[in-house]
Amino acid sequence: MSGKSLVAIIMGSESDLPVMEEAAQILKEFNVPYEITISSAHRSPERTVEYVRQATEKGIEVIIAGAGGAAHLPGVIAAHTILPVIGVPIESSLLGFDSLLSIVQMPAGVPVATMAIGKAGARNAGILAVQILAGKHEGLKEKLNNFKQSLKAKVVEQANKISKDGAGGKT
Numbered sequence: 371m372s373g374k375s376l377v378a379i380i381m382g383s384e385s386d387l388p389v390m391e392e393a394a395q396i397l398k399e400f401n402v403p404y405e406i407t408i409s410s411a412h413r414s415p416e417r418t419v420e421y422v423r424q425a426t427e428k429g430i431e432v433i434i435a436g437a438g439g440a441a442h443l444p445g446v447i448a449a450h451t452i453l454p455v456i457g458v459p460i461e462s463s464l465l466g467f468d469s470l471l472s473i474v475q476m477p478a479g480v481p482v483a484t485m486a487i488g489k490a491g492a493r494n495a496g497i498l499a500v501q502i503l504a505g506k507h508e509g510l511k512e513k514l515n516n517f518k519q520s521l522k523a524k525v526v527e528q529a530n531k532i533s534k535d536g537a538g539g540k541t
């Protein structure tokens with residue numbers, strides 16, 4: 371895979387970073403080049419729109435956007451590009467439900483693929499980005515299949531462990 375960034379991770383504030391790092395970690399594991407930045411739909415609207423314009427021009431293929439509260443960042447980005455946008459709701463004062471609803475309730479015609487709230491959602495955003503890229507970047511298919519196999523193996527490992535514990539008298 372070339373060194374050119376294929377995914378852009380954008381978040382509304384530095385306070386979102388501990389969550390959004392989970393998406394970055396997945397991309398690292400799959401060896402997908404990415405870039406990461408901070409831009410706010412409300413505090414730096416011009417920077418956000420300019421960043422999206424440049425990202426589209428320079429060959430970014432998927433955008434992952436995380437925001438909390440009145441989380442308009444993923445939607446504003448989706449309004450300015452035809453690239454797939456994956457939204458990650460960040461937990462905030464209303465447990466993240468505010469962010470989730472802000473991101474998921476897009477008007478017909480401007481979709482944002484909305485993940486679960488928080489770190490699990492950010493991890494899934496990374497995985498979904500890899501799945502989207504795998505349609506075009508052949509090498510990622512095998513890695514994704516191996517990843518899915520590792521999830522299956524983990525379930526069997528857990529099942530074996532719990533049944534052994536059961537045989538040992540634990541309930």
Ligand code: RP5
Pocket residue numbers: 381382383384385386410436437438439460462
């Ligand atoms: C949103 O407001 C950001 O995405 C962040 O989740 C939230 C709070 O931002 P800070 O006040 O921590 O900078 O725009």
